[in-house]
Amino acid sequence: MTKWYWCFMLTVTLFTFFPKQALAQDLVEITTAINTVWVLLAAFLVFFMQAGFAMVEAGFTRAKNAGNIVMKNIMDLAAGSIVYWAFGFAIMFGVGNGFFGSSGFFLSDSFAHLGLDIPTPAFWIFQAVFAATAATIVSGAMAERTNFAGYLCYSVFITGIIYPVVGHWTWGGGWLDQLGFVDFAGSSVVHSVGGWAALAGAIVLGPRIGKYNEDGSINAIPGHNLLMAALGVFILWFGWFGFNPGSTLSGMDSSIAMIAVTTNLSAAAGAVLAMIVSWLKYRKPDVSMTLNGALAGLVGITAGAADVTPVGAVMIGLLSGCVVVYAVEMIDKIHVDDPVGAIAVHGVCGALGTLLVGLFATDGGVFYGGGLALLRVQAIGVVAVAAWTLTTAFLIFKIIDATVGLRASSEEEVEGLDITEHGSTSYPDFVPLYGKSFKIKKTS
Amino acid sequence: MTKWYWCFMLTVTLFTFFPKQALAQDLVEITTAINTVWVLLAAFLVFFMQAGFAMVEAGFTRAKNAGNIVMKNIMDLAAGSIVYWAFGFAIMFGVGNGFFGSSGFFLSDSFAHLGLDIPTPAFWIFQAVFAATAATIVSGAMAERTNFAGYLCYSVFITGIIYPVVGHWTWGGGWLDQLGFVDFAGSSVVHSVGGWAALAGAIVLGPRIGKYNEDGSINAIPGHNLLMAALGVFILWFGWFGFNPGSTLSGMDSSIAMIAVTTNLSAAAGAVLAMIVSWLKYRKPDVSMTLNGALAGLVGITAGAADVTPVGAVMIGLLSGCVVVYAVEMIDKIHVDDPVGAIAVHGVCGALGTLLVGLFATDGGVFYGGGLALLRVQAIGVVAVAAWTLTTAFLIFKIIDATVGLRASSEEEVEGLDITEHGSTSYPDFVPLYGKSFKIKKTS
Amino acid sequence: MTKWYWCFMLTVTLFTFFPKQALAQDLVEITTAINTVWVLLAAFLVFFMQAGFAMVEAGFTRAKNAGNIVMKNIMDLAAGSIVYWAFGFAIMFGVGNGFFGSSGFFLSDSFAHLGLDIPTPAFWIFQAVFAATAATIVSGAMAERTNFAGYLCYSVFITGIIYPVVGHWTWGGGWLDQLGFVDFAGSSVVHSVGGWAALAGAIVLGPRIGKYNEDGSINAIPGHNLLMAALGVFILWFGWFGFNPGSTLSGMDSSIAMIAVTTNLSAAAGAVLAMIVSWLKYRKPDVSMTLNGALAGLVGITAGAADVTPVGAVMIGLLSGCVVVYAVEMIDKIHVDDPVGAIAVHGVCGALGTLLVGLFATDGGVFYGGGLALLRVQAIGVVAVAAWTLTTAFLIFKIIDATVGLRASSEEEVEGLDITEHGSTSYPDFVPLYGKSFKIKKTS
Amino acid sequence: MKKIECMVRPACLEQLVITMEKLDLGGMNITQVVGYGSQKGAGDTSIYRGVEYTVKLKEKLKVETVVPDSMVETVIEQILKATRTDSVGDGKIFIYNIEEAIRIRTGERGDAVI
């Protein structure tokens, strides 16, 4: 035991424990902070998408139902937040089997098994706004004719069960996850779930009065405020920069930059192609289709945002932008009345985007020499999500219809849900004049 | 002095100064950067709340005053920014006594005594948008009947004096701070100040023409654009994620995640309960009340966002959402005309939220075994803020009324402030037709 | 070679390589992450400015063209993103000469020569939204009378060539950069380019029908929705916090805080002074001028945001807010019809702001003892940008006019571009009633 | 010539246009009005922000068409068919005399122009 030995040992010891430890701890704190800040800000952006959905849906429907749509959106978010806190999150991310989780109701248990780099509350709020997104997609397809109380019941079910179960399969360590299913930010988990639930809802509800003629021909019911709808699309596009890049759950992950790029290119390509297709088909570039095209591109890229190249993103966007136009028409032709195109945008393009990962993923995609394995898994996922969502949503809507009532009466529908459901008018100064609804005297 | 000694000393020295210093410096730079990025982005979100206020206030009032409301909001922000830079910030955070600061006008002196982890300008902009928020709350309650020049005068006073003084008491190291008063992000400092100033303003102004009948009965004056109001509420909710989580002033503080969660849950609970209460009371779920309920939940949680559990947040939200409905009615019943519910939302729920910290704070709250000490301090704070704000605001409004004039003439009010104050119409194409206001020839 | 020597060497070696390396690597990763997160979030904010432009432009024009304006804005963004990915970025930042770059088309080559602290995709998206901003400025000045196909052609050229070339000169290492030209975030590069292209477009197009009388007198054509325009301005102001502070390309750069402050103060001063000037000139505080004033302050500060003090920022804002009012009038007087004031706000105030850097820059400005050197360089830059943009834009517009056609027919213009170009109405429920456009039967 | 002016429920518009088209009427005009009649807001108490109020004025459409004297009765009959729902608030039809009609496009006058 010579002095130099001690000196050596000291040096080594100091290196081994002291600074490394301190440093490592500091570094962990710092990277956690970066990740937390990133995930929270992304969650806020995704939250803001609720405003986008409300504006798109209200803008694409008639003025007499604008307040009702707003109410449904706010409740999807508000009631949804509460329900997802109480149940949904536990079912989606709690410890459980391959099909659903069953611990952590009311955020009570530990979620250490997820191995997160961020505090659980940060993860929760990011997931909660995703759940609200899935829920709110449906309100658009069911707009202008749904009983408000009935809609509320449905909203609780989608955020509490339908969506979390699919989420558990894919992101909660469930069976699809184990199969190798790739759905980075939720083309299927969020958007297809919303879209297929919207399909079930629109079918159970039936079309709006005056939408289809006895001879089968279709009437247009133009939305009341295209400018608001456009604002909504801009807000959604903006929020999507939280939705996709945020889904890394890490600001340290340098792929967030490329994800933002693929997201943007796909949206751009979707808008451009939807415009061109509508131009060719209808001789004029259609505003509402172009808006839908941008959304289609966004939905389409969501599954593969982290796994495709910019060229792949443009291709996915072009395909989504083209498909959405035909899908909107086709859905209308089979007399499923979807005033805002939610089924086409979120359901169809969500499924499409999920499948396209099997083609364009640089790691495993058909076009990158990956063979058909991934594509098969993606197809399984798409079918499973559609089957589960359509079945449960259909069931729930039928049950609601038989109990609380799902459809507004035809008098209510004709009069407008704003007045009949909420006793209010959204634009009292305009349709048609000031002071239209003043009270003279209670007794008079 | 042997060689090993030198070696030992070398090792220790190297450890003591060299890397640690470099490392420490790097780490400080990095954490400062994280904090700065966080605080700036939070400030931007809070900034955006100005748009939310403008939309809510314009949406809840009549079309003929929309431009006037926009002008008041922009000036609260623009003039407010200048005034807060020149005076307000110095009074709020300058070196001073327990009641007000008195150094740092025009950002000139050092603010080192605050011991901030972020550059002073980052702190300033975060505080400046808070000041603008307090100011702009008032414009809603005084909408549709206020002289624009008079309003401008008031706006300078609230950002320059009324708000900064309360801010100094609580956040600038003043007497309330020393008492242990908890107002994390400003239920009292920002919202109650705005709300009580709104109360003073509405009282001095008197009600809008046609709001109350001679027999004391009340008329409804529905807002002209519920969709815009809803957009405003979404924007405010979005901005609140800067308001509350940002108030840690640190992205390194991992509680920012939980603060985002409590903020969101309280808002959700507020919206849900306001809807339910309005449903029970009026037989229909009221859109505007639900919107107010979400805001009430947000205002309510602001004081305690960092100190309560999710359950506590839901309780605070529920209470706020319920109270706001009754408060709106009560304020109307005593014939204080507040077109947008600013007094109920910001004044009443701000005070309520501050008090509820005394019940729900995990550290010191009554329900968590903390006894009544905190509650008493909270009550003192609430009363002090109300007393100061009501007195000074009332005084200032009376002085303005006697000099510049606070109320628009009844002709102006009937005609609408857009035309009379600003010579413009907000919707010339709609009320009622294109080209209504064209010039034929100057000489004709 | 004694033991202590080894021990010493060990210590030194350990210090030299081991931890430093690991540490350095960790630190680089961390700072890169902070920079990336910052730049991405800033890019998202800048992206959102597209919504602001759409709302401002639609709000300041007539209802019958709202959908057309939205389409132009979306295409500036969507087509612009694709074009900038394919060509623009390569021309702007590729390896090249002093005038344009010529490598990196489709993001294919390396951009290592830029020496960025962030991943190339992060840089790309930040630059792409800037390009879209420059493009979309023009749509406002050309509103209400432009052939849609013609506009699309122009849009491709500005994002693909006109803007990237100027960008290369200044930010891509080109000749202006080497002269020492200071344009921090693009008063000239982005806003003046947009503004001068707008001037060229408005001149080639000619005024809207009914704007100028035969005797030379001017008619007012009020915008159809001031509230939307105001929302747009708030969104733009919000987005500008990404535009300017984000242009550091680094969240580690602590000057981002001061840049946010100068940006905000200048906007505030611009709004206040534009209001005062309009009040003095027209006897009433004009809403639309005040909105323009805020934008003018933002455009003005953009060049010098990082180089001036708060006092300098206020001065720049005041000057911009004053100049914009006179510029709007002057441009109208020479019968260049710019419905939204884009030329005055972006062209004139962009040039003004660039010049004012020569006066107010703390490093090199005339008022800070820097002499005239910087001012001369700024003037050269302003002139060069104007000359290049006006020439190329004028040429392109003339060519489009001669081939595709730039101006809508007078029937189309009178009827409104929404119907004639896109076959849609933006507000079918309001102008003037429900169900105006329903289909009875195809054969009837 | 007579002008037939009727105040009807907005929901009837589509049916009314179809009817008019079948009758091959020359044209018609539709205006958004708010009306006050036997309905008198009965039963329609709304609540805005806690204040109960009666919607005194109902949204209606005013449909005007000028027809030759000979067609008046037929048109009335068809309007009744298209708009009658048998519940209060169906509206009224008013008939009055028009002395002259002129087609702006040609300047021609008389029964031929309508």
Next chain:
Amino acid sequence: MKKIECMVRPACLEQLVITMEKLDLGGMNITQVVGYGSQKGAGDTSIYRGVEYTVKLKEKLKVETVVPDSMVETVIEQILKATRTDSVGDGKIFIYNIEEAIRIRTGERGDAVI
């Protein structure tokens, strides 16, 4: 039957409805119009973005009610009371003949329906 058609200031609407209600009139219709009269935009020069312009057309409400011949004078009197402010721009009342009135709900005709 006569139709009484009056152009009044928007601010008078409430008082007018109260008056009509007191008279127990059968009903009325309100339309938003813009009017041009002796006011002729006098003194009302506005400025939009630096361009001075005269607001030639004022927002008015057109209130129409069909009443039995016997009530015409009473109604005119009451309208005058409700809407007169003695300043330029108060508006006009026009009276003209209605030949027939039909209640859509029942098909009945004549004075009884109004």
Next chain:
Amino acid sequence: MKKIECMVRPACLEQLVITMEKLDLGGMNITQVVGYGSQKGAGDTSIYRGVEYTVKLKEKLKVETVVPDSMVETVIEQILKATRTDSVGDGKIFIYNIEEAIRIRTGERGDAVI
């Protein structure tokens, strides 16, 4: 007194007001209406989200002015001048009798008030 009621294209409004002003007419009222006439939406097929539809109703303005009997022809002539474009959809002018006119501001009656 006669009321001259014309349905015209919105784009003609400015010219019409100028014309009326030159004639020194007492006043007029403008209402937004949607009209249906010989145009019958011919050729105007629009498409909304893939569904073709015909715009049956065109936006028009209804311009009403009450003038003394003596001025009727002059006014008609001027209206024709201001609004005629010789293409389908120009609109119609209808003339009918007004029995009485009252100026609300003063209560005075007769030709003088218009």
